[in-house]
Amino acid sequence: MNNQYDVAILGGGLAGLTLAMQLKQEEPTIRIVVLEMRKTEAPDSAHKVGESTVELGTYYLREVLGLKDYLDEYQLPKIGLRFYFSPQVKEKIDQRVELGAKETLPVPSHQIDRGIFENELTKRLLDMGVEVVLGARIKDVNLDHQEGHTVTYSKAGETHQITCNWVSDATGRAGLLKRKLGFEKPLEHNINAVWFRVKGEIDVTDWSDNEAWQNTLPSGLRRLGTIHFMGKGYWVWLIPLVSGNTSVGIVADPRFHDFATFNKLDKAMNWLAENEPLCAEKLEPYRDGVIDFRALKHYSHNSGRFYSTEKWGVVGEAGAFLDPFYSPGTDFISIGNTWMSDLILRDFRGEDVASRAIIYERVHSAFFNSWVPIYNQQYELFGNTQVMLVKILWDWGVYWAIPTLLFTNKGYINLEVLRALFTNRNSLGIRLGKLNVQMQQFFRAWNQCSDEAFVNTFIDFFEVPFLKKLHLDLEKQHSVENLIAQCEENLNILEQMAAEIYRKVSAKEKGTPKDMKINPYQFSLELTNEALLEQATQKGAIDTTASISNDLEMVWLNEKLPV
Template sequence: MSEQVVDVVIIGGSMAGSCLARNLKLKIPKLKITVLEKKKNFDHGIGESMLEVFWDYASRDLGLSKYLEANYFYKHGLRFFFEKEGKNTPVSEMSEMGRTWYHAIPAHQINRAQFDEDMVKLNEQIGIDTERGVSVSHIDVGEGEELHRVVTANGDVYRCRWMVDASGLSSVFAQKFRDVEKLDAHPVSSAWMRVKNMRDLDELGDSAWRERVRFTNRSLSTNHFMYRGYWVWMIPLDAQTVSIGVVWHHEKSQVSIKNQKELEAFLLSHTWGKELFGHDYQIVDFGALKNMARVSKTIFSTQRWFRTGMAAGFIDPLFSSGSAWLTDLNRMISDIIQTDIEGDQQQVARKVAGYDVYAHWWFNNFLFHITGNYHGNYDLHKVLFRALLMDYFGIVMPAGVGEYWKNFSNLDSESLEKLKTIFHDDLRSGGAAYAHKIKDELAEFLDKTGDSLSNNIGNFHDVEIPGVYMKNSMNRGIGLDDNAIKEMRFSIEMESIIAASKVVAEHKKTKLSENDIAVIEEKYKMGEINNLEDAIKAARLDREIEFF
């Protein structure tokens, strides 16, 4: 047994913890940082598909741009496949949604076991101590200026000024503070495995199918196979290995997978699964998580303890939000610690309170997007996914890279309480929430057609976001203010209602003219359109359509 005094103890040494340790050391070189990791060897876990904001973080804050380019695949976007309920459609006949162009802002597919192992070595080179095979038995929070105590299972004691929980869903702080809420509104579980020697997705289909994605590559995308109540991911890790797994909603599907054999059989029950697994596949390992969705009540504390990554909250692997979540949390934690070192305790308190409000808004915003996407419907996804991309690239990402969250440190407690109310209302009304409302109205229309999944076969949608909606991200959040956010939210609403109107027209074997679209835009701006039925009437499609 021993006792050490350090500046920062980070409990958990996988991606969130190791990145935070590196972030802090590069930002404040004098800090003495110890990372305590319970695993002797890192394994394969959820979180291989990175979002663009993580590349910005890894490149600018962590000095890892060359490392990423040298070791991991460039991600060719998110790609979605749809079919009907029979699960008997060849992949080349499934409806597909994905981009045909390279993105201006990079992102990568990460082999997590490799990344986590490499980060330990890279961090050691700059003076960060990572202790492997060390479990934390309990923590004591220091009162006032007293140091915290972190006690390991073998009796070693670490005393520190700042303490961070990056230990994942098994969260050490959750056991201490009992303040983690499981999200009953989104009851999901997941099972996954790594598989070698699967067939290459781009080798299937005929030449026209292979060529329609132009300069992109399906096998380098984060692929999603979407169904009612569940979805399957497939992510490339290296030239021979893919990560493949399923996430299921307990109330919307009958899926329940307990072991590797059940997962293998489930995937092979789909025609595309038989095609991609082929005859030479080799399963490397298996993992699973039950009831994943949860969030911590407190993420940043004035008592100098913080949470990051899955220890702070987790929703669902859908849309790969985990890397963006840890990016913003780590940047905010680093900023709070820097302010604490500078001795401005009043500003530390403001940042803790403000950043906590921002973090919970961020989490609830993504939660809202994800919970509405277990419909397995190609037409509905066209409407929702565009809204998600506009929200992410127009608001969430530029707010992160532009450090919009720093504005929250200037607000007093009364203003923050008002902001919470505004956020609560906004998440349930305008912007992306409006897109979900339109999606629900479109779903009602499609149900009346008698075959709501008719377009799940044989269609292709090129996901393209006009430059005007990318400008906030391309400008790294410069100029992002309340007005810019309101403008983007309005654009999300208008684009969603136009996209849904186009779907209605397609199902009635007609097409919106440019004039129809202009009329919908004008009437929406004037407040004369409040729902999808109003838009259909504005375009005079109601002459042919019995809507509701």
Template sequence: MATREQPADLYDVAILGGGLAGLTLALQLRKARPETSVFVAEKRPGPAPEAAFKVGESTVELSCNYFGEVVGMKDHLEHDQIHKCGLRFFFPAGDNSDLAERVELGPPLYPPVPSYQLDRGRFENEASKRVADAGADLFMGAFVDGVELGGDHHAVTIVRGGPGGERTTINARWVVDASGRAFILKRKLGLEQSNGHVVNSSWFRLAGGLDIEQWVPQDDAQWFERMKQRGWRRFSTNHLCGQGYWVWLIPLSSGPISIGIVADPRFHPWERMNTLEASLDWIREFEPQLSEALDGRADDVEDFLKIEDFSYSCKQVFSTDRWALTGEAGAFLDPFYSPGSDYIAMSNTFITDIVTRELDGEEVAKRVDAHNDLYLSAFATHLTFYEDQYVFWGNPAVMGAKITANNILYWGANALLFFHRKLTELEFMSEVRPDLERIWAVNRRLEELFRQWHAVDSREWRRGYVGVTDFPALIQRHIQLTAGFDDDALKAQLAANADLMEAVTVLIFNKAAAALGNGAPGDDVKIDPYKVSLEPDRWEADGLLGGSGLTVAEARQGPAGGLESCFADVVAQPALSPR
């Protein structure tokens, strides 16, 4: 893959690891500043296998915009990967033996801003070719055996030809760790930081794929008519959710489907899924329709992989000492909303900004601080989506509200700023920071409210459909990603998105509070969205009611009008017998 037999002595940037993060960073650096000399060391000696390779196959809007437009692989995504039909979720109904009975949340059609399912082997093979074509030096079969951080340059030692093979040391002004869970720099620099989110996962690829629409009687017109076209659901990232777990179903362009269990061990012990046999047994118990679809297909199972307690944070990701971490070498959240590639897009964009400016002689200390802060703050905010929350993963009322609010935050903040190429504009970012802080703060309050709501209302709902497009403000946030706002319009939009989050919080609180014995406060009482809780004896001391904020009537008539379509009690039927 390398265009030269031996690496040069000196590079501008050495990237440790040529996976998703390392390869796309190499492409981005060469596009942003073509004269940058880039060295990439990847320990795998040759091309990756298709399908049964790495995990991380579902992508969402931000990373697709990055891979397509920033890195320049749109043609590959369109022709060689699967154009996906959004994220789709199914919540439990009885023993889960009838998909049509389960409350469904997902788009009725292909969302206008595209996203893709990635066959990771196929993608990385193509990215490797493009890295070489772009003039970066990618060395396959090059194991990074040591890094010495220095004054003007850092030294990176690689070994080629297996253990005991040829050792070569190169120097580079910048070193970027993209080695995934090898954590080369993170360990060396003591940057490890655990977070409170504990989840485990195991997965396998199934040759021949499968189609969840086959699980529903083909004459169930009402169920099929939710979608603009039959057959589209299987191109979504389908999530089969239940208390403490979800199962992903991701079709791959090379033919197989990726099937994975993600579970909180407080509800589903690791031993229930840490072997293929145990996983199949677990699937039989919790997802019987999937189990039936797997029956008799043992020979189609292409691999089995697993990972325990996979979420972690990081103390710092970019440094004025000219090192940086990207991808899983830094921090990793949770795959529920497929944010892994988004964080690669963001960290690579921050790194490209810092590195190219520094190479051009600019003082970048302020940028390094600002980018670290923004990256880690966004990460900490997104962590609240998951930490301690799997307890209500099977509650469609809470999850309908949660996924809606989380999508507003995603499309209305991070993704909006990324699509408009603003994350690295320090002045702009400091001007919009107060609105970002509003969004993050109200989100923290909401996530706590969701747990409280589940504790007082865990009713089962049947046959409901939350169509995503039925809540106008939500689908608008998706469409606005490509609006091409100028600076003033973008600032106004971020402020409007913070207003929307506040209004949505008031309506969700109102819905949740109805489950309390005394019901919710009236429609004309001001509710402070930053003070919501389901602890009525705290309301007065917290100043929840009658002060600042907005009333339910104002929220309904204003930005959050139509949110009702996301509530299970509006769109679904109560289960006849309790769970």
């Protein structure tokens, strides 16, 4: 075995393996070693987060890494995220308001069995000439970007030492470099999670004998979505795996659900019986087939560093992770690996990357922090059907309009794009962050004044025309100039979406005019009607187009639970 490398990747999970593949595909001569603590192949249905991908992460796996054919043949397609609201009728799934796709989406995503997938990645890396060392326990990392970093590890009782130009920490929550260098960073968002795998396929369509409801979708389509059962302070997931097993998870805010009430398997089943009784009833026959169980307190975590000018960085969960609600794990890996690999490859080819490392770290930190308001203090809304329906569509709109579009067009490693969108006080990135914070605050205020029980409704986001367009546009490739212009156009759509949501809710809850102009960056339900009417006459107040207004009519619910 060689002991001199260009890159040492500490950790052979999804983040580390995909980073190695990205580097080796772009630069076949680069020398890479992956040091993984696991001694043997990962088991099928490996107990890891990141089974469910969404558009950004899927693009990375399919297009950047070239794994499209493998994913189509050996992993399951994912028919989007599927949500069941109406906690007032938890025992009757066919009466719950359902949000999800009615057919396969044109921009794909996948349900990934992590064990099978990581074993495949390892085999491919070995074929490409990457050294993957299993059973390697990291003992020490001595960082010296001038003379070369030194990594000491043990394997089978023997100590080994290697030197390298770059170190990438992909050790997951162990956060080796984070602990060594002390750049842990507190994160206000606090949730707890448990998850387990059961043997066998679970299709929620079978949970009702209502044929009309069953036939709303083609056979098997519901099973292939990432199922979310929603209630105040929590959500429960069901994720199908290609191995024929099913992943089950509970994620809850401790303000509403004490972790001690579901942090063991028996407790989790009792918790489900109380909070999602139909789910508990349908899972009971699978109880003897539980494969594993894991509990994780304070799921989310932040990082004070991502990329250093001294040729090291952190990727995946070794850096920061926020919340699993929208399946963003592979997204964070994809973006982090893209920045990390760009720095390593440019340096390998002789470029000074110090300024890029500084820029990438600042943008990464800002990107992560801009997503915190989507989740922080928002679990209290999860039992409010109308508010959550609109919030989810807003969050999707933001995700497709800017972050994912930038990724599919290589915007995150283009300094011209980054400067245009993120470097001044009124840049698009700053405005988007302010707009999103304003909306998330609004959702909390709306939740306080309205919590009606709606039932018996199916909504397909793909039937909302402007959201469908944002989704389809992810496949378009733009020049730098056109990409910046498209982001500005999409932000304008989001501003109108926000203004129309504000207007509709204000008219209902406060009696303000239905045609009142709205400043989407300043609106608040806590303002008096007089203040809102005054605001409508000032700079920044906008009308919305008839198309946006008409599109959003589709997501306002009408059928209420009979009293």
